[in-house]
Amino acid sequence: MKNWLLLALLVCQAAAAQSTLDAVRSRGFVQCGVNTGLAGFAQPDSKGVWRGLDVDLCRAVAAAVFGDARKVRFTPLTSQQRFTALQSGEVDVLARNTTWTLSRDTSLGLNFVGVNYYDGQGFMVPKKLNVKSVKELDGATICVQPGTTNELNLADYFRANRLKFKPVVIEKLEEVLSAYFSGRCDAYTTDQSGLVALRASRAPNPAEHVILPEIISKEPLGPAVRHGDDRWFDIVKWSLFAMIEAEELGLSSKNVDGQVKSPNPAIQRFVGASGDLGKMLALDNKWAYNIVKQVGNYGESFDANLKPLGFERGLNRLWNRGGLLYVPPIR
């Protein structure tokens, strides 16, 4: 083999072998794939600062890796673009109201780190249609985005219930919303969280739209990374878990400083005052302290981003308060 070819091959192999953590460190920031603009999950505010539950997860990873939650940049992605962006290495993390499914977790080459919002699919209809149930939508025209679980669940549900429908499949969020709000579709279907957020933030008149009572699927939404890099998978996973565990331990951005001297050994370990949990993740021992101090716990993020839009905690309460949020021990 020619020498230059061998060299090129070795350089390529070295680049491929570089871990995501090394790449992120030498770049100086985490590149996070987020929604193009979904209030409460990921949307730039009036000053252009990204806000939302998914955005906070990205900031938590930056706080864990760099000790600085600001070291993150955001790539807005449509439903259809998101998986290629992660697979190709354009983003390090995908935190974009993405449902954890078997096919995405296997053949799409993703690893879901956990769930940051338990959701389910619903339907929104104009109030004036006077529809009270999805079962009354036989023959309806229904707006949906491609590349979503919503598109598949819609077809399954209507088939299972022997109902007919005409799908109007539009890739861009702006366009699917204007199709629905202008009356081109009788109904719009997506995750319940999407319906609540979009009705509150995008409807010309929110009071003119109702969300039907049926929830037709399970949509566990969570951040994902690429297959093949266990260390990075661990870092993103435990960054999410740290936000949830902090709420359970009663640690918040407001009080975490005072807790560094807590007599509780679990808190001591969490804030990095004892033990070496950070080292096990190849991070600074204050990784979790930095997340809570700079980003906040899960409940703080929920209250800041979702509560103002009218969201209830519901399934997304902690396990010991009747919800599903339960993370393995941080020890």
Ligand SMILES: N[C@@H](CCC(=O)N[C@@H](CS)C(=O)NCC(=O)O)C(=O)O
């Ligand atoms: N959770 C579902 C749906 C996620 C989804 O893409 N929802 C739409 C409607 S809320 C969205 O976020 N669109 C934004 C965009 O494409 O820019 C999935 O993972 O397939």
